[in-house]
Amino acid sequence: MHGFRKLRLPESGEAIKVVDGRLCVPDVPIIPFIEGDGIGPDVWRAARRVIDAAVEVAYCGYRKIAWCEAFAGEKALKLYGELLPEDTLKAIDQFVVAIKGPLTTPPISGYRSLNVTLRQELDLYACVRPIKWIEGVPSPVKHPEKLDVVIFRETTEDVYAGIEWEMGSDGARRVIQFLREEFNVIIPEDSGIGIKPISERATKRLVRKAIKYALENGRKSITIVHKGNIMKFTEGAFAQWAYEVALNEFREHVVTQREIKEAFKEHIAGRLIIKDVLADNMFQQVLTRPEDYDVIVLPNLNGDYLSDACAAQVGGLGIAPGANFGDYHALFEPTHGSAPKYAGKDVANPSSMILSGAMMLQYIGWREAADLIYNALSLTIKSQKMTQDLARHIDGDVKVLRCSEFANEVICHLHHR
Numbered sequence: 001m002h003g004f005r006k007l008r009l010p011e012s013g014e015a016i017k018v019v020d021g022r023l024c025v026p027d028v029p030i031i032p033f034i035e036g037d038g039i040g041p042d043v044w045r046a047a048r049r050v051i052d053a054a055v056e057v058a059y060c061g062y063r064k065i066a067w068c069e070a071f072a073g074e075k076a077l078k079l080y081g082e083l084l085p086e087d088t089l090k091a092i093d094q095f096v097v098a099i100k101g102p103l104t105t106p107p108i109s110g111y112r113s114l115n116v117t118l119r120q121e122l123d124l125y126a127c128v129r130p131i132k133w134i135e136g137v138p139s140p141v142k143h144p145e146k147l148d149v150v151i152f153r154e155t156t157e158d159v160y161a162g163i164e165w166e167m168g169s170d171g172a173r174r175v176i177q178f179l180r181e182e183f184n185v186i187i188p189e190d191s192g193i194g195i196k197p198i199s200e201r202a203t204k205r206l207v208r209k210a211i212k213y214a215l216e217n218g219r220k221s222i223t224i225v226h227k228g229n230i231m232k233f234t235e236g237a238f239a240q241w242a243y244e245v246a247l248n249e250f251r252e253h254v255v256t257q258r259e260i261k262e263a264f265k266e267h268i269a270g271r272l273i274i275k276d277v278l279a280d281n282m283f284q285q286v287l288t289r290p291e292d293y294d295v296i297v298l299p300n301l302n303g304d305y306l307s308d309a310c311a312a313q314v315g316g317l318g319i320a321p322g323a324n325f326g327d328y329h330a331l332f333e334p335t336h337g338s339a340p341k342y343a344g345k346d347v348a349n350p351s352s353m354i355l356s357g358a359m360m361l362q363y364i365g366w367r368e369a370a371d372l373i374y375n376a377l378s379l380t381i382k383s384q385k386m387t388q389d390l391a392r393h394i395d396g397d398v399k400v401l402r403c404s405e406f407a408n409e410v411i412c413h414l415h416h417r
Helices: 040-059 074-080 086-095 114-121 170-183 200-216 235-249 257-261 279-288 300-313 351-363 367-382 403-413
Strands: 017-019 022-024 030-034 066-069 097-100 126-132 148-154 221-226 254-256 272-278 295-298 321-325 330-334 385-387 399-401
Touching (some): 030 086, 040 351, 040 367, 040 403, 086 114, 114 330, 148 200, 148 300, 200 235, 200 272, 221 235, 254 257, 272 279, 279 300, 295 300, 321 351, 351 367, 367 385, 367 403, 399 403
Parallel strands (some): 030 066, 030 097, 097 330, 148 295, 221 295, 254 272, 385 399
Antiparallel strands (some): 017 022, 126 321
16 A cells, blocks of 8 residues: 655545445545646635535534545646656555546647546546536526436547547558458548447446446436447447346346337336437437436447536536546546636636535545535525626626635535535
8 A cells, every 4th residue: 555656645544445345434534636727726725625614514523534635737747747647546546536626638748638548547437427407507598407417428438549540640551551451441541540449348337337326326217328320330339238238237127218118017117217319319309308318328429528518508517517437436526627717816616626526425425415515505506606607697686706705605505404
């Protein structure tokens, strides 16, 4: 254990452990945090104060978090001379649960994305985003309250695997030649080439996690989103493998939409409905029939698109939390970017970061503290007190708060149950 180069551990606290397939969380767990770049320090400071206050209110001091700063992005570059040091990966691996702010990947860094790299290096294969409207948040749709979904997006494969060659490069020429000679596939010589891997193993573990989540949290349906009518052996296979997991591993708990339509109606009660929708149609469905969807499972690229589109319906990325899960490891994060032009100005909306912290508390079993945060943030927004990104969309009397002031208001509402 430990063996870090520059990372300093807190004086007290213990590591979260995995025992018999379950998290074993001490009363004072060590949890690594990464401030992030741009507005990261602003929103993280706000969120940390809210998280600590909620834990104090819920458990009166017998539980608390021993925070341990880890580094990635610009701060890591100054301290280690690299954007993603081994210390950080080791800390998240050893302490199991961590939280981070938004990160910026410099274009000349050699990384495609620090966020993608963290997911791949730590095998955090499920990006999970609960998307639900909070009353009082301005929305571009008439009935944002109808959308209440949890998106499970695969994060290690698809085009995000980064297997590609630039147009005109030796690699591109060789791939084009190989495809022409071996498979009689003709690709224009002036093409960039990318490969889209989707595997049975990665698909099934994602779907397995989504179904377990749905059953444990009383959700009503799983929707498999894919473009299998065109990409039959990647996204089509994704849908096929998803159904195999549902029917082979959870048969007593699920029913397919086809079975409902045919002769299975007497067995529907209490079962999780499994259905699938083509990706292009799904963007229409979440606008026209959002109430029909619950847990949504997608490959990487489509999951990225749809999660942002759904977030827009409930007020935007500033209000949407996120997490990356492996089998047991978890890294929580806001869904927005680092917005460097607002860095240090104390104007950013910390809601996504705060809600991601609440997700983290829920994950480690501290539901009382998580519920306090959800309730307090909701009360703050209902009282028409919000940051400028939300306030500018409201006509009428609204109090515009700075990032730190918004955190103060949320903390005040923690005592209102």
